[in-house]
Amino acid sequence: MGRLLGKGTFAKVYYGKHLVTGESVAIKVINKDQVRREGMIDQIQTEILVMHLVRHPNIVELKEVMATKTxxxxxMEYVRGGELFAKVAKGRLGEEAARKIFPATNQRH
Known part of the structure; x- marks a missing residue:
């Protein structure tokens, strides 16, 4: 695990690199005790299930889930460009900015 990429209420996300393949990844580390106290275990399980099921070029891929006691x-797939929340929290995005962040995968002509 490397540098801190971002943090939220229940998790921190770090940059990581697969030691064998050299692939860059993002590692989301969730504190179990904090999630339990807030009654969020079911939501975490749902997040894992949904991320395993969804495969799309514009959605971050979940590669593996591991756990310890705490x-x-x-x-997850490492995506450059910073947090999406930071980009949309400032207000409505213009069309050109939105196209850069959300490129079309199926353009109709």
Missing amino acids: KIFFI
């Missing part, structure tokens, strides 16, 4: 680790 932490849950989501190993």
Whole structure:
């Protein structure tokens, strides 16, 4: 695990690199005790299930989930460009900015 990429209420996300393949990944580390106290275990399980089922070029891929007694680790595709929330929290995006963030995968002509 490397540098901190971002943090939220229940998790921190770190940059990581697969030691064998050299692939860059994002590692979301969730504190189990905090999630339990807030009654969010079911939501975490749902997030894992949905991320395993959904495969789309514009959705971050969940590669693996691991857990210890105190932490849950989501190993995910690393995507450059920062947090999406930081980009949309400032207000409505213009069309050109939105196209850069959300490129069309199926353009109709």
